[in-house]
Amino acid sequence: MRRGKSTTSLPAVDERHLRNRQMLFLLIAPSVAAAFFITLVPVLLLVRMSLSSVSRFGRIGDNVGLRNFARLMADPLLPDIALRTALWTGSVVGGTLLIALPTALVLNRRFFGRRLAQFLVLAPWAISVTSMAVVWRRALSDEAGLLNRLAMASGLIERPVIWLGSIPASFAFEILIAILVSVPFSTVILLAGLSSIPSEISDAARLDGANAGARLGHVTLPLLRPFICVVLIFNIAYVMNSFPIIWILTQGGPANGTDILVTYLYKLAFTLGRLDEAAALSILMLGALGVLTVLMLRMLERPAHG
Amino acid sequence: MARLVALLLALACMPFSSGLYGAVAxxxxxxxxxxxxxxxxxxxxxxxxxxxxxxxxxxxxxxxxxxxxxxxxxxxxxxxxxxxxxxxxxxxxxxxxxxxxxxxxxxxxxxxxxxxxxxxxxxxxxxxxxxxxxxxxxSARAMVVNTDLLQKAGVQAPKTWDDLFTAAKAVAALPNTYGFGLPGKEVEVDTYFYYALWSFGGEILKDGKSGLASPEAIRAATFYMSLINAKATEPSPTAHSREDVFKLFKEGRIGIVFAYPMLVPQLKAEAPDLRYAVLPFPVQTQPVTLGxxxxxxxxxxxxxxxxxxxxxxxxxxxxxxxxxxxxxxxxxxxxxxxxxxxxxxxxxxxxxxxGLGYARFAPTIKGWSELSEITLRSLQAMYIGQKTPTEAMTDAARQIDDVLARR
CATH class of the missing domain: 3.40.190.10 (Periplasmic binding protein-like II)
Incomplete structure (x- = not known):
């Protein structure tokens, strides 16, 4: 960073450099402090809770070492729920990317009504996930709900269907809704990525005789890779911890059949009143997400053609 | 400059000073x-x-x-x-x-x-x-029936659980109606089971252990399952919360529900034309209600x-x-x-x-919400056919005993 000009003597540069650094520290101090208080303090409290015995209403008692983690590992429901969380995260993030990528590619082209199409795809982003879930609950669970009326009007079914009647159907709907909710944000990121790719590169590839498929596979997608990584990192973190859709539609039921880790965490803490085990579970989830994020960031830093 | 700082400081302290005065109140x-x-x-x-x-x-x-x-x-x-x-x-x-x-x-x-x-x-x-x-x-709970639907189906208001089965089946045979409203989702899924449990002579807790594995409890669970299997309830109880069931009742599409007194003002406001009657719960061995x-x-x-x-x-x-x-x-x-x-x-x-004279109350023990959740989970597994009534009840009893032993 040393860019001393010939007119300034060396010590002066050093001094300015030092002052600059002090200034930099001063400038980032508030955000570091805020980050510390917002994230680190609760995490430390959580660690303390996970190693203690905690009463129903949060009174922290004796240190019990790893007992809470051991109890958690012995919970017969947890393996299924962890697996379902992986299925949930994988399907929602995968499904989102499968829809968002072509959508972004289409929206990046120039066509009549493109602005309107962009608006329509992105508008749902402005709606809170919770209200979206409430609307879907009404659309699905009522016999005179939107979906039943549409399906009956179009002659697909003769009698109203109880859409949330079985575990597989409920979970499938929850995944679909989560995909719908995640698409706008992912499309925005990918669109930003696409617009950062100079059209000259694509034109050059065309002159070299590459067809559309080859241009997509060898030019656009590799250049888009960092943005796809960003979409994956954000979505994995959001989706894995996504509470409202499942909670509002089925509360993780029937019989824990649609529970994922975060809904079960809520039950563990507030229905079952085992705040200590809930703290342990959130530490584990935080760890898992942290590892995943670091791995994804590594991928992001690796050069596209390395 | 110093004066400005002093002024700002004074302003910043104002909420605290008024808070000090307020401490008396x-x-x-x-x-x-x-x-x-x-x-x-x-x-x-x-x-x-x-x-x-x-x-x-x-x-x-x-x-x-x-x-x-x-x-x-x-x-x-x-x-x-x-x-x-x-x-x-x-x-x-x-x-x-x-x-x-x-x-x-x-x-x-x-x-x-x-x-x-x-x-x-x-x-x-x-x-x-x-x-x-x-x-x-x-508050105490009671049975609320749609008298028009019962009349149309040609049945009397049920006095026993067998009557309830017959009446619910008869109402369910009418077009576009369901017999008995059984909530299987969200709040009070377990409560709806305790009505039958107590009525059949069972107990939630007996001698410090779960009473759900008792023959009476299994009989009560079997009875609810027979209602579901006979299509005498709304389809897929686990997709219907208590409020969903009440909504169907207000729409005049369910013959019999168990309800709380708050349903009455709701019926008057939302379904003024619905003809209904509030009756005691069906009796098997003894009259019961939940207080x-x-x-x-x-x-x-x-x-x-x-x-x-x-x-x-x-x-x-x-x-x-x-x-x-x-x-x-x-x-x-x-x-x-x-x-x-x-x-x-x-x-x-x-x-x-x-019903207040013979009302029973949920046990007032530490960690009740956990026992209630275990019961809900087992009932849902039974309602969707994952477990038989005997399996569901014995599983729930075993888990509840584990929780009680841990305390």
């Missing part, structure tokens, strides 16, 4: 569950009335939906912000008492004040003989206990009590309230109140 925080849209405005009005008489006291009312109340209370208390006064379900009292969060009321309440209450309602709020809450709301009470509690860590206790007594003014009970569809908790002709003249409410 009492600031009270009062939380309650939301019985209906009436709860908040009513409590606000009582608080403002009290403040008018006691200008030093400021009362902050927080009305919270029942579904998230336990979570709210847990987070408040664990962050050291327990409300001074709280109306809570009686079944939370043991857990609150175990952490020493509730102030014993025996010394505060004069004999005259205690005599205001129907003695039976003071019992559930006692833990180890100590009075920890005042009865704030009471539910909520209690008014005082925080043991409140800095303004004297003012809080004063306001708690103020809430039991006869005028307020009657207004609250009538509007929320609750039953009286005070002797004076029970003498109100309203409970004799209004046949629907009288039918609910009739």
């Amino acid at each position: 009492a600031d009270l925080r009062f939380t309650a569950g939301e019985y209906s849209g009436f709860t908040r405005p009513f409590l606000e009005r009582v608080a403002r009335d009290y403040e008018a008489l006691h200008p030093d006291t400021h009362i902050q009312i927080e009305v919270i939906p029942w579904d998230s109340y336990l979570q709210k209370l847990t987070t408040d208390i664990s962050s050291g912000d327990q409300p001074d006064i709280a109306i809570v379900p009686t079944m939370w009292v043991s857990d609150l008492a175990a952490d020493g969060l509730l102030e014993p009321l025996d010394a505060l309440a004069t004999p005259d004040f205690k005599a205001k209450f129907i003695p039976a309602f003071l019992v559930p709020a006692r833990v180890n003989g100590t009075l920890l809450g005042l009865p704030a709301a009471a 539910v009470t909520d209690v008014l509690t005082l925080s043991s860590s409140s800095k303004n206990q004297k003012a809080a206790w004063d306001f708690m007594q103020f809430l039991y003014g006869a005028r307020y009590r009657a207004e609250f009970d009538h509007a929320e569809g609750l039953l009286p908790v005070t002797v004076e309230g029970a003498a109100d002709s309203y409970y004799r003249d209004n046949p629907d409410i009288a039918a609910f109140a009739a």
Whole structure:
């Protein structure tokens, strides 16, 4: 960073450099402090809770070492729920990317009504996930709900269907809704990525005789890779911890059949009143997400053609 | 410049100095569950009335939906912000008492004040003989039938569970209607089972262990399953919450539901043309109903206990009590309230109140919500056909015994 000009003597540069650094520290101090208080303090409290015995209403008692983690590992429901969380995260993030990528590619082209199409795809982003879930609950669970009326009007079914009647159907709907909710944000990121790719590169590839498929596979997608990584990192973190859709539609039921880790965490803490085990579970989830994020960031830093 | 800084400092300190003055006065925080849209405005009005008489006291009312109340209370208390006064379900009292969060009321309440209450309602709020809450709301459950649908199906209102099976099947045979409304989702899934459990002679807890594996409990579970298998309930009970079932009842599409008194004002408002009757639960071995009470509690860590206790007594003014009970569809908790002709003249409410004589209550033990969740989970597994009634009940009993043994 040393860019001393010939007119300034060396010590002066050093001094300015030092002052600059002090200034930099001063400038980032508030955000570091805020980050510390917002994230680190609760995490430390959580660690303390996970190693203690905690009463129903949060009174922290004796240190019990790893007992809470051991109890958690012995919970017969947890393996299924962890697996379902992986299925949930994988399907929602995968499904989102499968829809968002072509959508972004289409929206990046120039066509009549493109602005309107962009608006329509992105508008749902402005709606809170919770209200979206409430609307879907009404659309699905009522016999005179939107979906039943549409399906009956179009002659697909003769009698109203109880859409949330079985575990597989409920979970499938929850995944679909989560995909719908995640698409706008992912499309925005990918669109930003696409617009950062100079059209000259694509034109050059065309002159070299590459067809559309080859241009997509060898030019656009590799250049888009960092943005796809960003979409994956954000979505994995959001989706894995996504509470409202499942909670509002089925509360993780029937019989824990649609529970994922975060809904079960809520039950563990507030229905079952085992705040200590809930703290342990959130530490584990935080760890898992942290590892995943670091791995994804590594991928992001690796050069596209390395 | 210095003057400016001084001015700014003075301005910044102003809220604190006024806070110092305010410390003489009492600031009270009062939380309650939301019985209906009436709860908040009513409590606000009582608080403002009290403040008018006691200008030093400021009362902050927080009305919270029942579904998230336990979570709210847990987070408040664990962050050291327990409300001074709280109306809570009686079944939370043991857990609150175990952490020493509730102030014993025996010394505060004069004999005259205690005599205001129907003695039976003071019992559930006692833990180890100590009075920890005042009865704030009471309700009993009953069966509500759609008399038009029963008539159309050519059946009488059921008196026994066998009658209920026949009637529900007959109503279900009518076009576009369901016989018996069985909620299998969200709140009170287990409660709907206890009605049958008690009626068939079973117990939730017996000698410190779960009573769900008993032959009576399995018979009750088998009976509910036979209703589902005979298509006498709404399809997929696990997709229907209690409110969903009540909605179908209001639409005139369900013949028989078990309900709380609050359903009556809702029916009058939302389905004025629906013809219904409030009746006792079907009887197998003995008449039963569930009694539910909520209690008014005082925080043991409140800095303004004297003012809080004063306001708690103020809430039991006869005028307020009657207004609250009538509007929320609750039953009286005070002797004076029970003498109100309203409970004799209004046949629907009288039918609910009739059950109070033989009402049973959910056990007041520590960790009740966990037992309730285990029962809910097993019932849902049975309703969707993952487990037979025997499997579901024995599994639930085993898990509940594990939890009880762990304490």
